[in-house]
Amino acid sequence: MIQLEGVTKRYLTKKALDGISLQIEPGHIVGLIGSNGSGKSTTLKLIAGLLRPTRGTVLVDGEIANRRICRKVAYLSELDTYYSFFTVKQTVDLYEQTFIDFNRKKAEEMLDFMKLDRSQKVKHLSKGNRGRLKIVVTLAREVPFILMDEPLSGLDPMVRSSIIKGLISFIDLEKQTVILTTHELQEIEPLLDTVILIKNGVILERESVEDIRCNENLSLVDWMVEKYEQ
Amino acid sequence: MAQSFNPSVPIYLQLCERIKNKIIRGEIGMGERLPSVRDMAIDSSVNPNTVQRTYRELEDSGIVAKKRGQGTFVTEDPRILEKMREELKISHIRLFVSEMREMGYSSTEMLAGLKDYLDTKEEDQ
Numbered sequence A: 001m002i003q004l005e006g007v008t009k010r011y012l013t014k015k016a017l018d019g020i021s022l023q024i025e026p027g028h029i030v031g032l033i034g035s036n037g038s039g040k041s042t043t044l045k046l047i048a049g050l051l052r053p054t055r056g057t058v059l060v061d062g063e064i065a066n067r068r069i070c071r072k073v074a075y076l077s078e079l080d081t082y083y084s085f086f087t088v089k090q091t092v093d094l095y096e097q098t099f100i101d102f103n104r105k106k107a108e109e110m111l112d113f114m115k116l117d118r119s120q121k122v123k124h125l126s127k128g129n130r131g132r133l134k135i136v137v138t139l140a141r142e143v144p145f146i147l148m149d150e151p152l153s154g155l156d157p158m159v160r161s162s163i164i165k166g167l168i169s170f171i172d173l174e175k176q177t178v179i180l181t182t183h184e185l186q187e188i189e190p191l192l193d194t195v196i197l198i199k200n201g202v203i204l205e206r207e208s209v210e211d212i213r214c215n216e217n218l219s220l221v222d223w224m225v226e227k228y229e230q
Numbered sequence B: 001m002a003q004s005f006n007p008s009v010p011i012y013l014q015l016c017e018r019i020k021n022k023i024i025r026g027e028i029g030m031g032e033r034l035p036s037v038r039d040m041a042i043d044s045s046v047n048p049n050t051v052q053r054t055y056r057e058l059e060d061s062g063i064v065a066k067k068r069g070q071g072t073f074v075t076e077d078p079r080i081l082e083k084m085r086e087e088l089k090i091s092h093i094r095l096f097v098s099e100m101r102e103m104g105y106s107s108t109e110m111l112a113g114l115k116d117y118l119d120t121k122e123e124d125q
Helices: A040-047 A069-070 A088-098 A104-113 A127-141 A155-169 A185-191 A207-218 A218-229 B011-024 B035-046 B048-060 B080-100 B105-122
Strands: A002-011 A012-022 A027-035 A053-060 A075-078 A146-148 A177-181 A192-197 A202-208 B064-067 B073-075
Touching: A002 A040, A002 A192, A002 A218, A012 A202, A027 A040, A027 A185, A040 A053, A040 A146, A053 A146, A053 B064, A069 A075, A069 B011, A075 A127, A088 A104, A088 A207, A104 A127, A104 A155, A127 A146, A127 A155, A127 B105, A155 A185, A185 A218, A192 A207, A192 A218, A202 A207, A207 A218, A207 B011, B011 B048, B011 B080, B035 B048, B048 B064, B048 B073
Parallel strands: A027 A177, A027 A192, A075 A146, A146 A177
Antiparallel strands: A002 A012, A002 A053, A192 A202, B064 B073
């Protein structure tokens, strides 16, 4: 379980998060949504232990989230963070050596699923295939929590669809929890259990996606717009 | 290929309808095994938890039954399937009638129109 209690994060003078409290139960796919600059990425980085809260606590399975929490958390950055002169295979090798929970067999299956050429250099991959490779090395880790910052952004519909299908195929919801941020609400909606809506560093709403459809007769996009304008 | 979903109806219910329609059209036969939760989820690009809920819903209405360690199977009880067929018919009729009424057609007009339509249709064939 992930627990945030009264978490504030300040970057110099700017408040990115303003005293948020949040609990995320295991076994779900959770979408963190909100406008640009609302605090989504900051929240993920705090859970991944890449940032420290200015105030409040962040716990992952009862442990304070610091750099060592990466044993439990796989984090997919929205930036490209590997060596561009490596081949696909060397990139996978590096991840395998870095993380003891890395499942090589699963990574190989995913490389096939994503149709990635193992001998190609990362710098020669298309943006779409770099996106796919990032997904492969993140999901091949057998950790209880997977955090993904904008896994779909800037990618074409075919790549987005293969990433969504890859997520469903290779995640084990009996053992894993996924938290992702995205603006591609329409595409991601059928994949989510729960959405958390953030605005200006504050949590506006937290709701089950099926309940939004059932009780408010709204798609996720319409719901978000409505809540933002209130 | 994944079809898109109606945004204002819960996805698990829409999946239920799709499976029921497949059973009624005979695409999935009596006693046949449904795809595993994961395969169904991948196929329709939805959350596996949602598919699980769909299967539970179908199980509750007796349309499918879970066999331990083997999967989920369509019932072989013809009465349940007949009932499902009947319900689907009624729900389509209800929709048709309520839309016709909204436009101001009387029952006699509807019946006559339906009969005419079916007669000419059958002549065509």
